[in-house]
Amino acid sequence: MPAVQETVERVKRIDVDQYRYGFETLIESDKAPKGLSEETVKFISEKKNEPAWMLQWRLEAYRRWLTMTEPTWARVDYPKIDFQDLYYYSAPKPKKTITSLDEIDPEILKTYEKLGIPLREVAMLEGVEPKPGEEDPARRKIAVDAVFDSVSVATTFKAELKKAGVIFMPISEAIREHPELVQKYLGSVVPTSDNFYATLNSAVFSDGSFVYVPPGVRCPMELSTYFRINERNTGQFERTLIIADKGSYVSYLEGCTAPQRDENQLHAAVVELVAHDDAEIKYSTVQNWYPGNSEGKGGIYNFVTKRGDCRGNNSKISWTQVETGSAITWKYPSCILRGDNSRGEFYSIAISNGYQQVDSGTKMIHLGKNTSSRIISKGIAAGKSQNTYRGLVTAHRKATGARNFTACDSLLIGDKCGAHTVPYIEAKNSSATFEHEATTSKISEDVLFYCIQRGLTQEEAVGLVVNGFVKDVLQQLPMEFAVEAQKLISISLEGSVG
């Protein structure tokens, strides 16, 4: 497979300390004063030109946050975060209304080019029809909403989406342009009081994506956001809200990178998904933030709250994630299966190497009748990393006929890492059928030697075996992402053996 080959070549070129996306863009930025206070919250709201209700919402969250304490139950260990030592808002300067790609700072465009995000190409492709019988998947349309630090820089494909009635824009714009939708749904899945990090996000969120797919509409393209953290000591607090109205479908891709830094950077995003009757949302993430150097210095602290609400009957929400980066990952994309016959899925590949700590999993909350959920988790631990799957499956008293299937497989590379599985299962009615399978294995020396005897290097062999191990999950990703993810997997395992 060419992808494997390519991966292998990349792996050879890169070493652990040379994080591929570790470059910094030199542009002036417009920052809030350091630290967190009501003033900071007001500053952000003002910068965003927000209506009064939004500011009130933020302030309530901020006041709530002051009464909360950081959660400590996850199997992660990090020095205390000084929340007064961070910048909570940073926007590229000069800031003006952007109407076309040409108005974007060329430095920013260059950054995106380095990241391989084809803003320009995507824009140029608009209106260019593929020749008959020439369906080139690489040219398949993806609408990109790029978040550069805290502001969405450009939104492409707006016109075509508009024609379909799909709203896809930075949430800051949606707050002004579609206040009725935002007010109705924001915080309806992850309430402002939900947890320490979600509450913090509610107070200071800077930007993110907003998607609304009207009834009966199948979104004509994959929607995609790339996040990138550029400013030093800037917390990145995105807020994403996706609503699929009755009978609609949308697939959303999220990719993340952050430049290499010695200090740790905080990231606390909130993603809320709402699926009405017969609607389906597919949300895919490839997360490759800077994991810290080979001694465990630096890297992103990633404390994320992602939750989907299958609000309507026969609705479906599917989370697919490939987590290869961040120093610390604290992330549990979940589904509330409220509607009858609704379905939740969680497919996850979590890779940890070096000194990375991953505590990730999902929650499937069965509330409606005949709801079903499926969890496929693949954890790979290498180096001195710790990798924990934490999952909760519950069936409410009224959730008759609830079904869950969970398969958690962990693979260990070397003997200085750890993999842990922490499943919580609660069925409050007797008709629930929950199945749980878990395996932990070590990458076999015999398998590696077999590959090496056939000409692969040790690292190529590990990459191949791991890609085989995660295949079930990779298949869930849209094709472009699957190829990217396959490369990332091998890159992130670089230096894991020998």
Place this chain on the structure above:
Amino acid sequence: MHQLNKLDTKMALLEVKDLKVRVEEREILHGLTLTVNEGEIHAIMGPNGSGKSTLSHVIAGKPGYEVTDGQILFKGEDLLEMAPEERAAKGVFLAFQYPVEIPGVATMTFLRTALNAQRKARGESEYSTPDFLKKVREVSKSLNIPQDMLKRGVNVGFSGGEKKRNEVLQMALFEPSLCILDEMDSGLDIDALRIAADGVNALHSPKRAMVVITHYQRLLNYIVPDIVHVMSKGRVVKSGGKELALELEASGYAQFEDAA
């Protein structure tokens, strides 16, 4: 004598000289010497535990073995200095007694990745997809390997015979100059054995040598050796023509146990 003269004109492919090998502080090979020339088929026979697999692993470069003395030359080069994947690229192929399963990695993907890795290591261009597919189809057809099998994970759910045929398929694709077959007959019924052996025989050429490791004489009815070596307790204790295998079949290994 006549035959020996003929052999003298051939180039030595593999020269194992006075090889001493330890595993976990215990010496397993106690000074083993063996020369294999181009185009020859050698059989190594010996009772279980005599060190046959150990020898094949050391030649292929499997970790965990400590060479304390002696040397191994391959085409005149010091094999022990080479990384195992380098040995593979230079033409050393080991058909495993128990080929491993690699779940999730389609056999076709594996074959292509490995072949291209070897070609790249030799500075050759990679196969194009059509050329590669054509080659695989040809070879798999001759070995009675259905295309369907190539889509499955490497050796996953393969029968014993299928696993061995997959080894022969790789041998045919990679075109090594030295093929070491470790107990190729183990776990195969007669029909499966015949198919695998036919595959091996088809690969026999004046430039390629085969080392057939086996416990039983049976396999040597199908792959006929030029030279037979008897191994016992970590040494080659006797070498001779193919009739030596028959002799062993009749009288057993016991006579050599004492010699070692």
